[in-house]
Structures are given as C-alpha cells and as structure tokens.
Amino acid sequence: MATDAPPPSGFGPYLKEAIHAAHFPTPTHFARAVGTDPSVVLRWLSGEQRPTIRSIERIAPVLGRSIHEIVVAAYPNRVSDEPPPIAAAHPLVHELGLILADDSPVPAADRVALATVLDRMIDPYRKVLRRRRSA
Incomplete structure (x- = not known):
C-alpha cells in the first residue's frame, strides 16, 4: 500500500538518509568515521541538536555532500539557497x-x-x- 505522504523533513531525516546513502551500517559507524561521539550524532538524528559549522565541515566530505548543502539542511531558515550576489570587480x-x-x-x-x-x-x-x- 503506497502512501502519498511527503517525506519527513528536518535535519534528522536528512542526516539519516545521507548516512544510509553513504553506506554506513549504523549511525555509530558514521560517528566514528567523522571523529565524533555517537551520542552527538543521535542528538542530530533526533532533532534535539544541530551540528556546528565545524562539525559540518567534518561530516560533509564523509557523506559526499557539500558544506553548503548540509548547512541548508541544518539551518533552512537562516540560509538562502541562492548564493549572495558578487559585486562587479573593477x-x-x-x-x-x-x-x-x-x-x-x-x-x-x-x-x-x-x-x-x-x-x-x-x-x-x-x-x-x-x-x-x-x-
């Protein structure tokens, strides 16, 4: 039975999908690969906490994602998908x-x-x- 429900939103579901797509068997394996405590990753997954920019810089390459993409997923209300305009140079x-x-x-x-x-x-x-x- 298929449902038309939208996929869960928020950083937790995004991270869960990214960990799975990167072929980590568990969040603990992912936590060890990025050098962070598994309890921190579990707080990210539950939505209790969001990663710092420093953490995002470490996890992005391990997940095969860009830093910008993860920042947008973690902080959607603070970041625009549009890059800031670049002033014309002389x-x-x-x-x-x-x-x-x-x-x-x-x-x-x-x-x-x-x-x-x-x-x-x-x-x-x-x-x-x-x-x-x-x-």
Whole structure:
C-alpha cells in the first residue's frame, strides 16, 4: 500500500538518509568515521541538536555532500539557497590577475616587482577596508 505522504523533513531525516546513502551500517559507524561521539550524532538524528559549522565541515566530505548543502539542511531558515550576489570587480582586477598569474607571458622578475609595488600601494587601505567589513 503506497502512501502519498511527503517525506519527513528536518535535519534528522536528512542526516539519516545521507548516512544510509553513504553506506554506513549504523549511525555509530558514521560517528566514528567523522571523529565524533555517537551520542552527538543521535542528538542530530533526533532533532534535539544541530551540528556546528565545524562539525559540518567534518561530516560533509564523509557523506559526499557539500558544506553548503548540509548547512541548508541544518539551518533552512537562516540560509538562502541562492548564493549572495558578487559585486562587479573593477576591470583592472581581471587584467592584473592575468599579468601576475604563474603562466603569464610577463617575465617573473617584472611580476614580482609589480606585485611588490601594488602591495605597498594597497597596504594603507587594508585597515580602512577591514573596519568597513566589521562595521
């Protein structure tokens, strides 16, 4: 008898499916593989607790999932599936990237000199930019 009920939602069911899909026989085996206590994994599965970002960074590769995917599953109300918009860079950024790249036709000594000069010129603005980001 088939039902049309939607699959259970939340991080617990997501993690249970991911553990099964990664071919771990039990949550305990998974916990050992990621270096965490089995009781922590059981709290994640029950919905009693959600993983920290540090835990997500450890479990994502073991489950064959991206960190972003697991963060969205664990914190759906805090994370948008849409990546944040990237501000358009100045046209010189791309050009400098090409000039300073390891495979650039510009001689290595010239690339080093240019990078040194640019680093010195940009240095006074780094403090201002750091203050602006943290505000």
